[in-house]
Amino acid sequence: VCIIDQRFLPHEFVVERMTSVEEVCRAISEMRVRGAGLIGAAAGYGIYLATRNAHPHRIKEDLEKAAQQLISTRPTARNLAWAVERQLDELSSCETLDECQSRSLATARCIADEDASFCQRIGEHGKKIIEEIAAKKSGKPVNILTHCNAGWLAFVDYGSATAPIYAAHAAGIPVHVWVDETRPWLQGARLTAWELSQQGVPCTLISDNTGGHLMQHGMVDLVLVGTDRTTRRGDVANKIGTYLKALAAFDNHIPFYVALPSSTFDWSITDGLHSIPIEQRGADEVLYVAGKTDRGEMERVLIAQEGTPCANYGFDVTPARLISGLITERGITPAREADILSLYPEFA
Amino acid sequence: VCIIDQRFLPHEFVVERMTSVEEVCRAISEMRVRGAGLIGAAAGYGIYLATRNAHPHRIKEDLEKAAQQLISTRPTARNLAWAVERQLDELSSCETLDECQSRSLATARCIADEDASFCQRIGEHGKKIIEEIAAKKSGKPVNILTHCNAGWLAFVDYGSATAPIYAAHAAGIPVHVWVDETRPWLQGARLTAWELSQQGVPCTLISDNTGGHLMQHGMVDLVLVGTDRTTRRGDVANKIGTYLKALAAFDNHIPFYVALPSSTFDWSITDGLHSIPIEQRGADEVLYVAGKTDRGEMERVLIAQEGTPCANYGFDVTPARLISGLITERGITPAREADILSLYPEFA
Numbered sequence: 131v132c133i134i135d136q137r138f139l140p141h142e143f144v145v146e147r148m149t150s151v152e153e154v155c156r157a158i159s160e161m162r163v164r165g166a167g168l169i170g171a172a173a174g175y176g177i178y179l180a181t182r183n184a185h186p187h188r189i190k191e192d193l194e195k196a197a198q199q200l201i202s203t204r205p206t207a208r209n210l211a212w213a214v215e216r217q218l219d220e221l222s223s224c225e226t227l228d229e230c231q232s233r234s235l236a237t238a239r240c241i242a243d244e245d246a247s248f249c250q251r252i253g254e255h256g257k258k259i260i261e262e263i264a265a266k267k268s269g270k271p272v273n274i275l276t277h278c279n280a281g282w283l284a285f286v287d288y289g290s291a292t293a294p295i296y297a298a299h300a301a302g303i304p305v306h307v308w309v310d311e312t313r314p315w316l317q318g319a320r321l322t323a324w325e326l327s328q329q330g331v332p333c334t335l336i337s338d339n340t341g342g343h344l345m346q347h348g349m350v351d352l353v354l355v356g357t358d359r360t361t362r363r364g365d366v367a368n369k370i371g372t373y374l375k376a377l378a379a380f381d382n383h384i385p386f387y388v389a390l391p392s393s394t395f396d397w398s399i400t401d402g403l404h405s406i407p408i409e410q411r412g413a414d415e416v417l418y419v420a421g422k423t424d425r426g427e428m429e430r431v432l433i434a435q436e437g438t439p440c441a442n443y444g445f446d447v448t449p450a451r452l453i454s455g456l457i458t459e460r461g462i463t464p465a466r467e468a469d470i471l472s473l474y475p476e477f478a
Numbered sequence: 479v480c481i482i483d484q485r486f487l488p489h490e491f492v493v494e495r496m497t498s499v500e501e502v503c504r505a506i507s508e509m510r511v512r513g514a515g516l517i518g519a520a521a522g523y524g525i526y527l528a529t530r531n532a533h534p535h536r537i538k539e540d541l542e543k544a545a546q547q548l549i550s551t552r553p554t555a556r557n558l559a560w561a562v563e564r565q566l567d568e569l570s571s572c573e574t575l576d577e578c579q580s581r582s583l584a585t586a587r588c589i590a591d592e593d594a595s596f597c598q599r600i601g602e603h604g605k606k607i608i609e610e611i612a613a614k615k616s617g618k619p620v621n622i623l624t625h626c627n628a629g630w631l632a633f634v635d636y637g638s639a640t641a642p643i644y645a646a647h648a649a650g651i652p653v654h655v656w657v658d659e660t661r662p663w664l665q666g667a668r669l670t671a672w673e674l675s676q677q678g679v680p681c682t683l684i685s686d687n688t689g690g691h692l693m694q695h696g697m698v699d700l701v702l703v704g705t706d707r708t709t710r711r712g713d714v715a716n717k718i719g720t721y722l723k724a725l726a727a728f729d730n731h732i733p734f735y736v737a738l739p740s741s742t743f744d745w746s747i748t749d750g751l752h753s754i755p756i757e758q759r760g761a762d763e764v765l766y767v768a769g770k771t772d773r774g775e776m777e778r779v780l781i782a783q784e785g786t787p788c789a790n791y792g793f794d795v796t797p798a799r800l801i802s803g804l805i806t807e808r809g810i811t812p813a814r815e816a817d818i819l820s821l822y823p824e825f826a
Contacts, residue, residue: 141780311764313659314685316782335788336788337718337790339661340794343756346751373691374687378721378725403695421780423771423778429779430771431768431778431779432770433767435671439683441684441692446690
């Protein structure tokens, strides 16, 4: 199983080969792979690698241990648990290790393929929102603000929040993206801006503080973000800072949409603010910034006095009341339980 | 005239001597000195240096040129123009260069002393707000969130937003400060966290994205910020991102106060959103982050692909409707024109 180590993008393109579930866990917790869909897909392959290394007489125990290891790497992310549960379900009826291995490989591939096809459909549905805005802008670009990276680097392909942008761009609709740099990990600066420029989509990098000002001055037509866990009434946990942009969009009457494959729904919870666990990460991600020096070397720099106490919450929850709609692979729905369940009646 | 070059803090303490208004202008525009009160004080001394270098037969022209140079360095800041106008007023009746020099030196000293004494009074008034919150927290620390640096580094002494914190801390009230790192220039990480720790005030550094989450979870009791220009109805232009924190405070019913010496009022304008010019700075402040490498050297690192387009707005406007009150040297007032003018009747 090969991954792009995202810690070095956009400066270096490093591919890493993984042969055990422990390596997959490390890759997920160190954010070598990150993004809702991608860590789901990685977890699927993680279970497959666990079947390859399982003891023939302890298959069930070994797989359950692997499942726990995978799920605990990133507590907020729903796709991770979803992919692991799906694998365990599939494997529950397998009797031999051989059967486990072939079934889990097929399931891992299916999870990955489904992720790509769901994102493609999100793109088609979301494109209509951009089209409608474009129709009122007489040829001027539609200005879209996004936070973090919910692009093809965060999924198997297309991305969630970026899929409608890529679909609109491919259809010749002029778009321009404001990219939040997304501290502390800088997913926007390092990944989204690079991804968009690889696709030829015009974009401008901004500090996370900037979006409110742009919205106050009519420079944003649409906010489009992803989500790492979505409750049945449509509260979303996304990268820390998303809630602040949702407040600003609401205050300035700007549509705020969340794009998601249904694998990020956590059907067991309603109130995101009180039920979604928020991952806390190390102080070093706040205290140090990594990048390329003027000599072309990768280096990290300390931005505050050494030993400064830091808090590093990875996500915040945007309540459904601030969300204009959810863009799913089955279509667009208001962020309201009844509407969501009419798209997904199997979870009603 | 000596300044601390704030670009190198907290890693290096560099003092620079300035002998001309051009050097003062460069120091202000390159943010070697920054902060509402401090650039006002620096501009006062800038005019004094201009009198020392003025041609005896062209005093008026030379001083007006210096005034224009100083005012144009940072377009959003009100204190700058206020200090320069005050100097020109004082000097309008001077007849000789000698008289100009001694009068402008006295005025520059007066501006600086007044700034410190105003900040001290802001501290006394603002302390009461913290005291009232502390009374309901049964010994637990009052959690205060601040954005950017409105501390003694930004003023001649005490600071505006930090003055109430220092006054409360000195009075034995337990306080803890959440410090927004304040991208792109990192005033919070580099200056505020360092300043607070120098004063022994407990603080925790956070990315600018974090405040909303903290407020949703009851971890912030009070937001306290400074301002660079304040309209007569109480709209404030402060460091970019302040508006987002004001929205989150409002959404979570958390008091949001702005501390200011009256020198930041622009009595000529009412609507901040449409009347306050917002400074735009270079892309490099967004694209590069400066700090200390693991080898102990000051270095800058590129955080995105080279050549990525960036926008860098220095300030945003927080409308009066989101502000619980203004803490001035004359007392605390609601952010409403009639109330502000009853504290400052001379501008009614």
